[in-house]
Amino acid sequence: xxxxxxxxxxxxNEVPKAAxxxxxxxxxxxxxxxxxxxxxxxxxxxxLPNPGDFKTMRxxxxxLLISRDEAGVVRVFYNACSHRSxxxxxxxxxxxxxxxxxxxxxxxxxxxxxxxxxxxREFLPGFDKADYPLGxxxxxxxxxxxxxxxxxxxxxxxxxxxxxxxxLRELMAGDGRLKLLGYQKVRYDSNWKxxxxxxxxxxxxxxxxxxxxxxxGGKGRQYTCTKRGHVCFESALSVASGPxxxxxxxxxxxxxxxxxxxxxxxxxxPTFVSTKHLDVINLRFATPVDAETTEVHYxxxxxxxxxxxxxxxxxxxxxxxxxxxxLISMEDASIFHRIHIGSHTPGNAIFQKGVRxxxxxxxxxxxxxxxxxxxxxxxxxxxxxxxxAEA
Amino acid sequence: MTATIxxxxxxxxxxLLADANALDSKDMxxxxxxxxxxxxxxxxxxxxxxxxxxxxxxFMFDDCRARLEDRVTYVNEIWAGTFQDYRTRHFVQxxxxxxxxxxxxxxxxxxxxxxxxxxxxxxxxxxxxxYLDTMRLSDDGGAKxxxxxxxxxxxxxxxxxxxxx
Numbered sequence: 363x364x365x366x367x368x369x370x371x372x373x374x375n376e377v378p379k380a381a382x383x384x385x386x387x388x389x390x391x392x393x394x395x396x397x398x399x400x401x402x403x404x405x406x407x408x409x410l411p412n413p414g415d416f417k418t419m420r421x422x423x424x425x426l427l428i429s430r431d432e433a434g435v436v437r438v439f440y441n442a443c444s445h446r447s448x449x450x451x452x453x454x455x456x457x458x459x460x461x462x463x464x465x466x467x468x469x470x471x472x473x474x475x476x477x478x479x480x481x482x483r484e485f486l487p488g489f490d491k492a493d494y495p496l497g498x499x500x501x502x503x504x505x506x507x508x509x510x511x512x513x514x515x516x517x518x519x520x521x522x523x524x525x526x527x528x529x530l531r532e533l534m535a536g537d538g539r540l541k542l543l544g545y546q547k548v549r550y551d552s553n554w555k556x557x558x559x560x561x562x563x564x565x566x567x568x569x570x571x572x573x574x575x576x577x578x579g580g581k582g583r584q585y586t587c588t589k590r591g592h593v594c595f596e597s598a599l600s601v602a603s604g605p606x607x608x609x610x611x612x613x614x615x616x617x618x619x620x621x622x623x624x625x626x627x628x629x630x631x632p633t634f635v636s637t638k639h640l641d642v643i644n645l646r647f648a649t650p651v652d653a654e655t656t657e658v659h660y661x662x663x664x665x666x667x668x669x670x671x672x673x674x675x676x677x678x679x680x681x682x683x684x685x686x687x688x689l690i691s692m693e694d695a696s697i698f699h700r701i702h703i704g705s706h707t708p709g710n711a712i713f714q715k716g717v718r719x720x721x722x723x724x725x726x727x728x729x730x731x732x733x734x735x736x737x738x739x740x741x742x743x744x745x746x747x748x749x750x751a752e753a
Numbered sequence: 754m755t756a757t758i759x760x761x762x763x764x765x766x767x768x769l770l771a772d773a774n775a776l777d778s779k780d781m782x783x784x785x786x787x788x789x790x791x792x793x794x795x796x797x798x799x800x801x802x803x804x805x806x807x808x809x810x811x812f813m814f815d816d817c818r819a820r821l822e823d824r825v826t827y828v829n830e831i832w833a834g835t836f837q838d839y840r841t842r843h844f845v846q847x848x849x850x851x852x853x854x855x856x857x858x859x860x861x862x863x864x865x866x867x868x869x870x871x872x873x874x875x876x877x878x879x880x881x882x883x884y885l886d887t888m889r890l891s892d893d894g895g896a897k898x899x900x901x902x903x904x905x906x907x908x909x910x911x912x913x914x915x916x917x918x
Contacts, residue, residue, distance in 0.1 A: 454908070455806055544803040544810025547909040607826050609819035657909060662810050681799075681814030686913040689827055693835040695913030700837065703872075 365390050370743050372751040373720035374736050375713040382553045382705040387746070388653035391554075394745055395632050396422035396650065399516040400590075401502070401509040401523075403634045404428065406645055407436050408506055408540040408663060414457040414472065419659070421510065421649050426499070427451050428508060431472035432459055438501040438510055439474050444494040461496075470496055505531050505538025507645070524588035526628055529596055533626040533638040540643065540663035543677050546685040547659045552698040554633055554650040555742070556705065557658065559735055560697050561635045561646070582625065584727040584734045590631035591737030597729060599624020599640065613682055613689065616640045617675055631738055641672070642680045654702065660685045721753065756894065764896040765847055765860050768888060772898070773843035776916055781825040784917065789889045789897040794818045796901050798918050801882060802908040812905075812914055828915060836915055840869045841879060843918075853887075857899070860886040864903070866918055868911075880907040880918055 366386050368378060381387065396402070402421050405428050409417050416429040418441050425441035427450060443450050443463035450461050450470070460477070462469045469478040474496035482489050499510045502519040504527065509519055520527065534540060550557055582597025599621040608614070616624060618641050626638045633648040633656070643663040651657050662680040664673045682688060686695045705711070716731025718724070727734045743750065756764065768787060775783035788794040799811025815821050843866050850860040861883055868879035882905040888896040903918045 454802060542808065544806075544808030545800065545908075546810070546812055547800065548913060549909055549911055551912070607830065609822050610817065613820075613823070677809055678814055678816065681811045682820070685812070686910065687798075687812045687915070689831065692827075692832060692913050692915060696836040699912070 368748045370748050370750045372753045375717045375720045376710040379705040385653045397512045399513040401511050405508045409542050414459045417455045429472045439496040526592040529594040530628045532623045535665045539666040543662040548686040549657045550698045552702040554656045556701045557656040557698050582729040586725045586737040590741045593629040593734050595627040597625040598622050641676050768896040769845045781828050789899045798903040800908040801904040838871045842867045858888050880905050882906045
C-alpha cells in the first residue's frame with residue numbers, strides 16, 4: 363500500500379503533471395527510490411587520482427566521503443563521525459590520510475578505522491575503538507565509476523546496469539581510464555524528475571545551434587533496458603560541415619580516433635546522466651535538494667593517454683559546448699525550469715513522438731523519439747506504488 | 754605612456770564600469786569592445802574551487818579573440834528566444850593593481866552580481882567573486898582587457914548562465 367497515492371492515466375504515454383509538483387510525494391520518493399533499492403553514481407575514481415585524495419558530496423541529503431587510502435584503495439563512507447554524527451570533512455575535495463572530527467577529536471584513517479580518541483577511559487565500560495569505524499553505504503565500481511546504494515535489497519550493480527553497462531563503458535572512453543578536467547556545478551529550479559525527463563536527450567528542435575552550424579544529427583539508436591528503463595543512445599558522430607557562424611571552429615571539431623563511438627548518452631534511473639559527444643566526456647552527478655530543486659555537478663574528463671594537445675582541446679570543448687552555459691545546451695537548462703513552472707497546471711503531460719500504441723511499452727526507439735522516457739516513467743509509477751487507471 | 758597613479762586608477766575604473774554597464778545593458782558588442790584587439794584577448798569564467806585544485810575547466814573558456822566574438826553570436830543569434838531572460842546588476846570594486854610595464858597593468862577587483870529573472874521578478878544573488886584582469890593601456894590614457902578571469906566564489910550557480918559574468 364502506497365503511503366501517498368496518485369492515480370496514473372491508463373495510457374503509457376501520459377504522465378500526470380502532479381508527479382512533478384506535488385510536494386507530498388517527495389518524502390516518499392526519498393524513502394522508496396533514493397534511499398531505496400537503486401544505485402547512484404557519485405564520483406569517478408579519477409576525481410581522486412592520488413593516495414589520500416578525497417571528495418565529499420551529498421546524495422539525496424546523505425553526506426558522503428569518498429577517499430583513496432595510501433595503498434590506492436577507494437572507499438565510500440558516510441561523512442559523519444561515528445560518535446555523535448558531526449559532519450566529519452567540510453572540504454569538497456582535497457588530500458588527507460587522516461580525518462579528525464573537531465568536536466571530540468576522534469581521528470579516522472583513510473580506511474575508516476577509528477585510530478584515536480581522547481580519554482576513552484571515561485567512555486562506556488568495554489569501549490573498543492574497533493567497534494567505531496566510519497559507517498559505510500554499499501558501494502561498487504564500474505570502470506572507475508563509483509555507485510552507492512542505501513538499501514541492502516538492491517541487486518548487484520551489473521544487474522542494475524544491464525545492457526546500459528556496455529554503452530556506459532564506451533562512453534567512458536572504453537576503459538574508464540579518465541583524467542579529471544574540472545566541474546560545472548549548478549542548481550536548477552526543477553523537481554528531479556523534470557530534470558531527469560528532459561536532460562539526456564530531447565527534440566533537437568530546441569537547439570538552434572545545430573541548424574546554424576550546419577550540423578545534422580538524428581541518425582542513431584535509442585534503447586531502454588532493465589525494468590528501470592535506463593535510456594541509452596548510440597550514434598556515430600556527425601560532424602558539422604559547410605559554412606558556420608563560428609569563428610573558432612575547434613569548438614565543434616572531432617579529434618578522437620573512432621567516430622563510430624563518437625556520440626553516447628547513458629541515463630540511469632533515477633537521476634544520473636552521462637554523455638560523450640565529440641571529444642567531451644561528461645558525467646553529471648545529480649541529486650534532489652528538495653521537491654523543487656535539483657543540483658547537478660557536471661564533471662568533465664580527458665583520457666589518461668591523451669597528449670597535452672588533446673587535453674587542451676577537450677578542455678576548450680568541454681567548457682563551452684555541453685554544460686549549463688554551453689553553446690548547444692544552455693537552452694536545456696531553461697527547459698528544466700520552464701517544465702517545472704508549466705507542470706503546475708491540471709492534467710497530464712502527453713508524449714507523442716515515437717508513440718505507436720499508447721497501450722504498449724517498447725524498448726527500441728529512433729534517436730529523436732521522446733517515447734524513450736516512457737519505460738522509466740512506468741518504473742517510477744510502480745516503485746511509488748501508484749495504481750494505473752483501468753483501460 | 755607614464756600615467757600617474759590617479760590617472761591609472763581612473764583608467765582602470767572606467768574600464769571596470771564600462772564592462773559592468775555593457776553586461777547589465779546586454780550590449781554584447783559593447784562588451785566585446787572592452788577587450789583589446791589582440792588575438793590572445795581572453796575571458797574565462799570559472800569556479801575558484803576549480804582553480805584552487807588546478808582544474809582549468811570553466812563555465813566559459815574564451816581563450817582567444819575569435820571565441821569572444823563567437824560569444825556575441827551565441828547570445829545575440831544562437832540563443833535568442835530560447836531562455837528565460839534575466840536582468841543583472843554588476844557591482845565591481847577594484848582592490849589592487851600592479852603595473853607590469855608601460856602598457857600593461859594587472860588588476861584585482863571584487864564583484865557581486867544580482868539577478869532578476871524577468872518572469873519571476875524576484876531578485877537574488879547570481880554570483881560573487883573576483884576579476885583577475887590584465888589590462889592594456891593605450892597612449893590616450895584608456896585601458897582595454899587583454900585577459901579577464903572571473904573567478905567565482907559561487908561554486909554552485911543558482912541557474913544557467915546566458916551572459917558572461
